[in-house]
Structures are given as structure tokens and as C-alpha cells.
Amino acid sequence: MSRGTPIASAATQAYTFSRRAWLLGTAQAGFGAMLAGRMGWLAIAENEHYNILSESNRVNTTPVLPRRGWIVDRHGAPIANNRTDFRVDIIPERLDDADRELALLASLLALTPDDVARIRLDLKAAQGFQPVQVAENVSWERFAAVSLRQPELPGVAPSRGFSRSYPAGAAVAHLTGYVGAATAEQYKAEHNPLLVAPGFKLGKDGLEKALEQKLRGEAGAKRVEVTARGKLVAELATRPDRPGATQRLTIDAGLQEYTARRLGTNSGSAVVIDCRTGEIMAMVSMPAYDPNSFSDGISHLEWQMLSDDEHVPLMNKITQGLYPPGSTVKPMNGLALLAAGVEPTARVSCSGAMRVGTGTFHCHKRGGHGPMDLKNAIMQSCDIYFFEMVRRLGYDRVAPVARAMGLGQKFDLPLSTQRFGTVPDSGWKERKYKTKWTVADGINASIGQGYVLTNPLQLAVMASRLASGRMLQPSLLADRVHRDAPALPFASEHLQLVREAMWGVVNGGGTGAAARMEVPGVAIAAKTGTAQVRRITMAERRTGVLKNAALPFKMRDHALFVCFAPADNPRYAAAVVLEHNGHTVRNLDTPMIGRDVMTYLFDRDRAMKSLELNEPSWGGDIRTRMTAQADDYRRARDATAAAAATKIDAEVPSNSPAVETATDHASTVQESLATEGPQGNTVAQDGSTERSGE
Numbered sequence: 001m002s003r004g005t006p007i008a009s010a011a012t013q014a015y016t017f018s019r020r021a022w023l024l025g026t027a028q029a030g031f032g033a034m035l036a037g038r039m040g041w042l043a044i045a046e047n048e049h050y051n052i053l054s055e056s057n058r059v060n061t062t063p064v065l066p067r068r069g070w071i072v073d074r075h076g077a078p079i080a081n082n083r084t085d086f087r088v089d090i091i092p093e094r095l096d097d098a099d100r101e102l103a104l105l106a107s108l109l110a111l112t113p114d115d116v117a118r119i120r121l122d123l124k125a126a127q128g129f130q131p132v133q134v135a136e137n138v139s140w141e142r143f144a145a146v147s148l149r150q151p152e153l154p155g156v157a158p159s160r161g162f163s164r165s166y167p168a169g170a171a172v173a174h175l176t177g178y179v180g181a182a183t184a185e186q187y188k189a190e191h192n193p194l195l196v197a198p199g200f201k202l203g204k205d206g207l208e209k210a211l212e213q214k215l216r217g218e219a220g221a222k223r224v225e226v227t228a229r230g231k232l233v234a235e236l237a238t239r240p241d242r243p244g245a246t247q248r249l250t251i252d253a254g255l256q257e258y259t260a261r262r263l264g265t266n267s268g269s270a271v272v273i274d275c276r277t278g279e280i281m282a283m284v285s286m287p288a289y290d291p292n293s294f295s296d297g298i299s300h301l302e303w304q305m306l307s308d309d310e311h312v313p314l315m316n317k318i319t320q321g322l323y324p325p326g327s328t329v330k331p332m333n334g335l336a337l338l339a340a341g342v343e344p345t346a347r348v349s350c351s352g353a354m355r356v357g358t359g360t361f362h363c364h365k366r367g368g369h370g371p372m373d374l375k376n377a378i379m380q381s382c383d384i385y386f387f388e389m390v391r392r393l394g395y396d397r398v399a400p401v402a403r404a405m406g407l408g409q410k411f412d413l414p415l416s417t418q419r420f421g422t423v424p425d426s427g428w429k430e431r432k433y434k435t436k437w438t439v440a441d442g443i444n445a446s447i448g449q450g451y452v453l454t455n456p457l458q459l460a461v462m463a464s465r466l467a468s469g470r471m472l473q474p475s476l477l478a479d480r481v482h483r484d485a486p487a488l489p490f491a492s493e494h495l496q497l498v499r500e501a502m503w504g505v506v507n508g509g510g511t512g513a514a515a516r517m518e519v520p521g522v523a524i525a526a527k528t529g530t531a532q533v534r535r536i537t538m539a540e541r542r543t544g545v546l547k548n549a550a551l552p553f554k555m556r557d558h559a560l561f562v563c564f565a566p567a568d569n570p571r572y573a574a575a576v577v578l579e580h581n582g583h584t585v586r587n588l589d590t591p592m593i594g595r596d597v598m599t600y601l602f603d604r605d606r607a608m609k610s611l612e613l614n615e616p617s618w619g620g621d622i623r624t625r626m627t628a629q630a631d632d633y634r635r636a637r638d639a640t641a642a643a644a645a646t647k648i649d650a651e652v653p654s655n656s657p658a659v660e661t662a663t664d665h666a667s668t669v670q671e672s673l674a675t676e677g678p679q680g681n682t683v684a685q686d687g688s689t690e691r692s693g694e
Helices: 010-045 047-058 098-108 113-125 140-149 169-176 185-191 206-210 214-216 252-262 291-297 301-309 326-339 374-380 383-393 398-405 424-433 439-446 456-470 492-507 539-542 590-604 606-616 622-635 657-675
Strands: 061-062 079-091 132-135 157-166 220-228 232-235 266-272 280-286 348-350 351-355 357-361 370-372 523-530 558-565 570-580
Touching: 010 047, 010 439, 061 348, 079 098, 079 140, 079 169, 079 252, 098 113, 098 132, 113 523, 140 157, 157 291, 157 351, 169 252, 169 280, 169 291, 169 523, 169 622, 206 214, 220 456, 232 657, 252 266, 252 590, 252 606, 266 456, 266 590, 301 622, 326 374, 326 383, 326 398, 326 456, 326 492, 326 523, 348 383, 351 374, 351 383, 351 439, 357 383, 370 374, 374 383, 383 439, 439 590, 456 492, 456 558, 492 523, 492 558, 523 590, 558 590, 570 590
Parallel strands: none
Antiparallel strands: 061 220, 079 132, 079 157, 220 232, 266 280, 266 570, 348 370, 351 357, 523 558, 558 570
């Protein structure tokens, strides 16, 4: 007998229905609660977010770039300022049809085929967010035409703002640095939307970089109401930008520009310091680049030209250049001898050479100076006097004085490129080379050669401390001047004797007569110097040492000069260092440059007349010479369109490969000269190559 289908009772059916109804109701209630919760979340927690989205659909917000703070000199004259600028940029990721939009822009802005080719190359190289410059300094008519057609040009960003301007151009390049568009790395580090706004530029090198946060300011915002298609409906309230703070320097802009021009065609630098306060009044490294060109967007061709130049215009020679100071340290060494107990009247007989062990060390005057006391040894730059005195005492008695005078010292300045040089002693050599200090090491150091290395800023500080008798600290920002410097730990009569000797270098029959000033009532005190960069072969010694003028540029001696004026009441001190100058051209040598720079501070008209007399023979002023050099370089290279593309990577002058190569080469040369050469001789044994500047 088969089983039949069970028949559900009314009670069972009612129970089943009510359970399903309960489950369905619970699910509906849960879903409703979720909807309510989500609506509450959107309405309350996400209210601000969606309000912003809604507002952004209705309102277009454009950042108003902050006006960058000015950099001004001690008198308020602009060193870096801003000029009104109409510009057009492209945001690559917003382009719809690059070919069509570029063709329209070319028509509206009258772009040349070379301009269009450069823009295409820049677009390929740019990050998606990174603005590509189409044109700067656009006329109002063309700017208005692009703005009117903007609905047809998605990705094109016309803007009115301010461009950075450096009135003195190359004369301030290594002081101020320059501004440029942010790189991808800089944006990732800050995640600040201002960095990707069209036309915004930040400090890339020099003071512009060091003072970025003070100079940048805060962006404003321009708000306009638009339709869904982006058509303007009305202009809304605008939040103004907050300009960056003006930064006042201790620099004298007129002196800075004059010094740059007076260096002429030299590869070198000059620093001028106020002896009362330590304020830096000029710091010039030449040749240099034009910061206006860099801020506008330098081309690959121009970068290559600067990188190829053997004078290394990308290097800030004031702080990155290290040089043997040569005879410029003899006044300081004389102070060390006096502090160690050497009598000022003690004499050393100079016959032109001195034998120590198996080595013979030569004076620059082959026939010798005869009997020399300290004052005359400084005036005549007698090497034998300092050889003998330092041999007796040991250079370990000199090194502490060199450090007290500023050599080997790092200074509290807004500059990130300071190289500190070397003040050697027996402990330093033991640590670095694991060998003992030798008599030859001390003899070489006694004339500023061997292991001794300084930068031009340190030499200027040394001159200012000798002049003032105080531990002056150099300053560059007007609100951070180190006043009331303590006295140096040396007897005043010793300092006075050294100052009198430096006066005699120029005015008492010494080696620097070419630096004599022509300003009535003002005398200059100074010390010249020559630093060798090559060894003299045995063949040269036998047949005659080659003159610097007969040598390639890189093999010529460095020429150096330190000074202060007035000699009887010092007000200003300076240092001039010329790479491979070799004392070959009189009006481009250190004594006359130092004289004219000091003259500018006491008689500006007289100094300008001297410059105007000499500058035409150097090929004109700085701008004229730079333009001619660039034209020659372009013609010689027959540059392609790729060379005209804008260089937008993170490489900046102060850490460029050209600078690294130059500094590495100089260090290698100096280290090779500090040790014995193939013939077993040192620099002091080689003798001088040429001392015409001394």
C-alpha cells in the first residue's frame, strides 16, 4: 500500500506563512535601515564632501598664484623682483586633440614652426600634471584671443601673473639662484596643489631655494559660476593671495654688478666684507648663467653650452671652489710666528734657495732677497723666510691661527654649497693618510701650498679679521648680522705690525704696487698670491720655466689677492681669486681688480671711468659677451629642434655633472701636488712658474 501525499493542516499553513512573512519583513526592515543609514551618512557625515563636489560643478575655482617676495639689497634696490606677465601653458593630461589645439594656438599666438616643435618635444617629456609653457610675455591682444577661444582649447591654460626678474642678470646668478617649475619629486614630497598650477615656480638654487618658504607666500582663489558646459555665468568673490615676504640682504647691488663687470673675462670670484659688522657687500662668481633665462626655461642647447665651458659658469666659485691660498696667507702666518714668540727683528738670509735634508726649496726670486725680517718678508713675499721660520717652529703652531682667522671654517649663511677646505696639521695627516707629518709638508704649507685649501669667502673673512682685529662672522641677511664680535686672541701690536707690512706690499716698495689707489687720502693694504697647479719638470728647470702665457688655460697658475682699506682705519676687506689667470694680462690681474673694487666704495665715478676704459678691450659688457658666445656655439653645433626643447629635469647648476667633474679634478690635482712627485720633489722644491703679479 503506497503512502499518500501528506495533507497540511490549517495551523501548519498559518505557521509557515507567518514565519516567511517575519523573515521577509525582517529583511525589508534591515534593507530599509541600511538605506536610512546610508542616507544619513551621505546627508550628515558626507555632507561637506558632496557640497564641495556640487559646488565644483557649479563653481570653477582657479588658484591665484602668490606674488613671490622680492630680494632687495641693503638700500632697498631690487636684486630679484616680479614683472607682470601674460602667459599660456598646456596641461598635458587635459588635452583632447593635441594636433588641433596646437594648430589653433600657433595661429592665435603667431608661433613659429620651431616654437611648435619645441612644445611637442616638451609635451612628450612632461609628466601628465606638469604644465608645459607655450609662451610667456604674451601681448594683451593675443592673450585675450586665447581666452575667448578657451572652450575650444581644453587643456590650454592662459593666465595673468608675475614672472621672476633679475635686473642684474648674470652678476647675481650664483647669489640668488633662480626659480623654475616643480619636478615630480618635489610635488610628491609636498603634495601641494599649488606646485602644479600653471605658471607657478619655486626656488631651485641659491637664495631662491634657501629662502623658499619665506619668499613663496600663500595662494588665493578666483571663483566663477559656470553652466554644465563650462560657460561663464557670473564672477564670485575672490580670495586674494598673500605675497611672500621681502628679504633684505647685506649686499650692495651696485657694488655687486660693478665687481662682476670688473672681473672681465676671468674665471674667478670676488668677495667684499664690511670690516665693522661682517656684512657681505658683494659676492660674485664669474662667468655665470643668466638666471632670467633659467627661470623662463633653459634649453638643452644652452645647458650643454654652459656644461662644456672650461670656465665652469655653472659653479659658484665663492663657496664651491677650493684653492691653495698661496702667498696671501703670509701675513696670517707672520701673525702666528709673532704669537709663537718670534721676534719681529729676527732675520733670515735669503739666497734664493734653502737646502733641507736631500731637498732644495726655492724662493720665487732666484737671486734671493738677502737678510729678511718679518715685515720685509711679507712685503717682498720672501718664501725662504717662511720656509725657515716654520721649519724651526713646526706648522702645528701655525694651524690654530689659520683656523682662528676663518680658514677651514663653515659659516652660518643661507648657502647650501659651502666646501670648507683644509687646514692641515700632523694630527690631520695621521688621520687621513696614516703617515707622519714631514718637514716638507710644513715648508709647503708655509707658503699656502701643499695640503692647504681655502675658498674665496674664507680668504675674505681672513682679510676682514686681520683688518679689524675681531672675530667677525660673515652675514648675508640684513636681519641676521652678527654684531659686537669679540676681539681676536692676539696682541694688538702684532696685528698692527702685520697691517703695516700689508700697507708696505702696495705702498712701500713691496710686490703689489699695481694695486695702489688713486683716491686722495685712502691707501690700500694687501697681499698678492700665486698658486701652482702643475709640476715643473727637470727639463724645464734646466732650459727655463715656461711662462704662464705659453701654457694651456688649465695649466696656468691661480692668481689671488686679499686687501683692506683704508689701511689706517679699515672699513672694507676683500678677496679676489682668479682661476688659471697666471698674471698674464695686467688690467685683468688681481691687483688692479682689487684696487678698482675698493675704489668703487670710496669714489664711484673714478672706478666707473677705469671700467669704461678697459671693458671694450674685453669684448664689451657681460651681456654682450654672453650673447656672442651663445651665437658662436649655436652656429658651431648646427643645433636640431631637440636641442631647443626646454630642460625640465631636477638638475641645477650647483650640483650639475660639470661642477662635480671640475671639483673632482681640482681635488685630484691638489692632492698630487701635496705629495712628492716622480722626481721626489714637492711644490716648494719646484720653485715658482711665474710671479709677475707679485
